[in-house]
Amino acid sequence: MNNRVPILKVDNFWLVTIEETLHDQSVIEFKEDLLHNITRDAGAGLVIDISALEVVDSFVTRVLMEISRLAGLLGLPFVLTGINPAVAITLTEMGLDLQGMATALNLQKGLDMLKGRARGEPK
Amino acid sequence: MTSVQTLPITSEYDIITARQAARELARQIGFNTVDQVRIATAVSELTRNVVLYAGSGKVDIEAVAEEERQGIVITVSDRGPGIADIELALRDGYSTSNGLGAGLSGAKRLMDTFDIESRAGRGTTIRIGKWKHWK
Ligand SMILES: Nc1ncnc2c1ncn2[C@@H]1O[C@H](COP(=O)(O)OP(=O)(O)OP(=O)(O)O)[C@@H](O)[C@H]1O
Numbered sequence: 001m002n003n004r005v006p007i008l009k010v011d012n013f014w015l016v017t018i019e020e021t022l023h024d025q026s027v028i029e030f031k032e033d034l035l036h037n038i039t040r041d042a043g044a045g046l047v048i049d050i051s052a053l054e055v056v057d058s059f060v061t062r063v064l065m066e067i068s069r070l071a072g073l074l075g076l077p078f079v080l081t082g083i084n085p086a087v088a089i090t091l092t093e094m095g096l097d098l099q100g101m102a103t104a105l106n107l108q109k110g111l112d113m114l115k116g117r118a119r120g121e122p123k
Numbered sequence: 124m125t126s127v128q129t130l131p132i133t134s135e136y137d138i139i140t141a142r143q144a145a146r147e148l149a150r151q152i153g154f155n156t157v158d159q160v161r162i163a164t165a166v167s168e169l170t171r172n173v174v175l176y177a178g179s180g181k182v183d184i185e186a187v188a189e190e191e192r193q194g195i196v197i198t199v200s201d202r203g204p205g206i207a208d209i210e211l212a213l214r215d216g217y218s219t220s221n222g223l224g225a226g227l228s229g230a231k232r233l234m235d236t237f238d239i240e241s242r243a244g245r246g247t248t249i250r251i252g253k254w255k256h257w258k
């Protein structure tokens with residue numbers, strides 16, 4: 001596999017920053033790589049930052065939903081961060097809501113959210 | 124501004140090239156950022172459908188001006204299997220590929236105009252357009 005998206009584990013949290021526009025095959029490779037990692041060793045949470053994505057279409061949305069669903073099954077808290085406002089408006093108009101996914105402004109805020117949750121603080 | 128930019132669609136890489144070209148032209152025409160993203164996303168949906176269902180095709184991207192208003196028209200066409208039931212294909216959630224079935228209906232909602240012509244066995248042509256300062 002030649003996944004171009006770095007998947008990091010820091011303090012038991014999976015952190016992913018999608019840094020560039022990805023063609024479909026890279027999106028699939030990224031997803032498989034990530035799912036492989038989190039099923040072997042769930043950790044305390046997962047943050048995926050998509051602030052670099054200028055376009056989020058139905059294909060990418062479906063992949064994010066799949067990741068979210070699997071994280072849910074594994075009991076792995078997941079936060080999606082950095083959705084740019086134009087992307088959010090576009091998704092809403094297309095009728096694609098990110099089905100109850102937790103979101104935060106940026107990677108740091110997403111991580112803070114998960115750390116708070118790991119300590120049992122209210123959301 | 125009457126020149127038409129024609130780009131081939133033969134692989135998933137061309138999806139990115141096409142939507143970036145559409146976005147760039149939209150920016151030059153003066154569409155705001157949200158409209159640029161709407162247009163690029165609609166192009167992403169339609170060109171991915173070409174790759175997925177027809178294998179290859181092309182996209183024409185064009186700036187248009189009419190009386191006082193300016194806009195963009197994008198035509199995505201292929202000679203693939205065509206769409207037998209257009210009404211069904213446009214329904215939210217309808218997909219023959221395990222997709223979300225949000226591509227055609229989404230593209231339609233994001234744009235001001237959406238015209239589709241398709242014949243089984245002959246191919247599909249979809250023309251989408253947006254005017255500046257609408258919506
Ligand atoms: N260019 C085309 N040629 C042939 N059939 C098409 C074409 N575009 C769309 N279709 C048909 O219309 C259906 C609906 O398309 P639409 O883009 O809305 O959803 P999808 O591609 O299945 O899923 P999504 O786009 O949400 O990932 C497709 O599943 C396919 O059967």
Ligand SMILES: [Mg+2]
Pocket residue numbers: 168171172222225226227
């Ligand atoms: Mg589609």
